Amino acid sequence: MREVVVLSLAALAGLCGCAAPLPAPPGAARLDLPAAFASDHAPGEAGELAAWWAAFDDPTLTSLVSRALAANLDVRQAAARVREARLQQRIVRGGQGPRLDASAGATAARLSKNALPSALAGLASGGSGSGGSGGGLGLPGETFKTFQAGFDASWELDLFGGDARTNEAAQARADAALWSRRDAEVILAAEVADTWLHERSLQRRIALADATLATRRDLLAFAEVRARHGLAADTEALRQRQAIRQASAQREDLAAQADADRHALALLLGLAPTAPAADLPQPDQRAAAPLDVPPGLPSELLERRPDIRAAERTLAAAMADIGAAQADLYPRISLTGALQMASRSLSTLVDADSRQDNLGGKVVFPLLGRDRLHATVDLRQAQADEAAIAWRKTVLQALREVEDALTRLDADRRRTHDLRDAAQAAQDAADSAGVAYRHGLSAAADMLSAREAQLAAEDAALQAEAATAHDAVALYKALGGGWDARRTLDDKDDTGGR
Secondary structure (H helix, E strand, O other): OHHHHHHHHHHHHHHHOOOOOOOOOOHHHOOOOOOOOOOOOOOOOOOOOOOHHHHHOOHHHHHHHHHHHHHOHHHHHHHHHHHHHHHHHHHHHHOOOOEEEEEEEEEEEEOOOOOOOHHHHHHHOOOOOOOOOOOOOOOOOOEEEEEEEEEEEEEEEOOOOHHHHHHHHHHHHHHHHHHHHHHHHHHHHHHHHHHHHHHHHHHHHHHHHHHHHHHHHHHHHHHHHHHHOOOOOHHHHHHHHHHHHHHHHHHHHHHHHHHHHHHHHHHHOOOOOOOOHHHOOOOOOOOOOOOOOOOOOHHHHHHHOHHHHHHHHHHHHHHHHHHHHHHOOOOEEEEEEEEEEEEOOHHHOOOHHHEEEEEEEEEEOOOOOHHHHHHHHHHHHHHHHHHHHHHHHHHHHHHHHHHHHHHHHHHHHHHHHHHHHHHHHHHHHHHHHHHHHHOOOOOHHHHHHHHHHHHHHHHHHHHHHHHHHHHHHHHHHHOOOOOOOOOOOOHHHHOOOO
């Protein structure tokens, strides 16, 4: 009997054919990339991107990024999603293939004395109608004990690839979660660097604002002296008071921005916005190191940008879902078997006569409701189309971000150069005015005005330098820098080091 069942199922499997192939990727998944970026940068290999923040030559920044990668809540949340996806993959894989269960049990049953008519009770006792256990089915009121132990096996054959496609989809989603986690690292490193460098720039601008306030107070004092001696109208002093209020307001705005940066930095490190000063380093007033960021080739973005890799794996999962849905259109073939030892006495449970087994096979072919199955395939195809469009959009957005960052960075460098020259010219003018004043060749007002103009030119140059650092960080982020392909991620690392 077993041979007949096995041979029949094998023959049916041969008639049914093999797994349905995956459909071709949607048209949106095909994209021709430009050979090079539109900027003036020559094509070539991209610079070091795994720990790009080291290029700023700031040990404090390097320490802050390391702390953030270990403690940031967004990264830890992304790591938890990686674990979820991997566990889901294990669940999917665990539900596939043969299944074998072991079981053991004991039952006790008592026949009712009043359930059977007297004639049937006589038959149950062997036909004599008298007491005793005889050779019948059992006397009313008698208790039966049964002991069982054995194995149950089942296996649904994956002849049409449904299980394989489901497993591929789970694997692709686990990969997508991992790339999303790396994308969170890219975003985090950029935010930490941008916030820290901006705060450092603000400290320099605050120092300039304090110097500007001091200069304007000197101008006010000079104007008041001139007004008291009838050498100038009161309007000059009024203008200086107005200028002082404006400078003070600007200084307060800079201080508020610096406080906001401190709060943002604390949050990036997984701390409360009001974290003690001991938990956050104090920024110095050093200028950010000038950087030259080789962008590499557009095609490299497909491998380097984690968000593109995540979108690609999401598309792969959607394509595998189509194959799983297509497999439901074909017959489902399963094998079942059981081997048990059963006896009314525990002492004879392992005897050969206590053995009982069965082997069976089943083929299920969907007849009615196939419209629903076809609609499911069409739904999975539509979802794959959406995933392909999302992938294409992610690639184009990445190209735009790189082009924008390159354009802004080039403009920032030219602007910074011009404003630095202007600041130097203002410095020279202020120095000349100071020499003229000390030799009695000009009034104090001229010297102070030249000093005020020099401070304003220096502040403009500082803002240009801050914009250059910001756009350099944006370029590193656009290029997908901030993760290391050589670093392996295990389950412990996927929980943020917990």
